[in-house]
């Protein structure tokens with residue numbers, strides 16, 4: 001991408017090389033994984049609905065870099081990135097998206113039902129706003145156990161239209177619950193622009209009346225996401241109560257699938273100039289440019305990392321495609337009665 005905008009990164013030199021490497025690696029893994037789903041979606045090898053996270057990687061990477069394995073995370077319908085950034089297994093994700101028995105939800109859930117309990121990723125579900133109260137419950141459990149952990153809920157701007165968010169903020173605010181609400185404001189809820197469904201186009205201010213600390217930051221700048229989240233995590237660990245983080249971002253793909261092109265009709269109503277403008281703020285291209293310009297890494301090192309990740313993703317697809325689907329007679333096996 002030649003017209004990459006120079007995003008201003010904070011306090012760059014104070015971070016060790018390994019830290020930058022790990023953030024970049026997480027973002028590249030997410031992007032390569034997301035883009036690898038496109039062909040199998042288009043030729044119907046993948047049949048479940050897939051909401052791609054391309055363009056929003058800096059949020060998952062920057063937030064999860066502040067968390068320990070004991071901290072718990074919940075996602076939504078667009079959660080491949082949250083799952084991977086929290087340490088979820090790549091093959092378990094890819095096999096799940098193919099609805100295979102080897103998947104993290106044993107092929108019963110598909111792209112929108114991800115879980116990695118061993119890494120503290122306690123679930124992604126498609127009900128908009130559906131995990132916000134679950135994250136509150138996890139955060140309350142952390143508080144009762146006094147284990148110094150925090151719970152994080154990732155959700156979109158669309159979830160701010162669900163009443164549960166306000167009930168959760170009120171309860172968390174009253175009881176100083178160690179809950180971090182991460183709102184990924186990508187300006188759209190399916191095909192509805194935020195300005196048509198909300199009085200304001202910012203979300204952080206909805207938390208102010210509930211005594212929830214708020215921070216709004218540029219979501220495509222991974223170091224800014226990291227620093228805002230670090231402040232939020234410290235606030236929670238110091239038992240000062242919940243934090244609402246709003247990150248501005250933009251999805252590079254359609255609402256569901258690679259583009260909003262349903263049976264030949266173009267349903268992406270986002271203005272082309274808006275899409276072009278946001279592409280110049282690509283979180284990965286900009287971060288790479290910064291790392292090279294600041295001589296933190298050489299282009300060849302980054303290209304080598306990229307090639308290794310592409311290969312890992314490719315191998316995982318190969319194995320997932322060959323894996324078994326759940327046997328029809330086993331389908332009720334994990335259903336609660």
Ligand SMILES: Cc1ncc(C[n+]2csc(CCOP(=O)(O)OP(=O)(O)O)c2C)c(N)n1
Pocket residue numbers: 077078126127128129155156157158159160186188189190255
């Ligand atoms: C309770 C509920 N209402 C409606 C839907 C349909 N739906 C799926 S995704 C979505 C939009 C969500 O927008 P946002 O929260 O901003 O997340 P984004 O897709 O932009 O990442 C909607 C309305 C749903 N899944 N659950």
Ligand SMILES: [Mg+2]
Pocket residue numbers: 156157158184185186187188189190
């Ligand atoms: Mg949205």
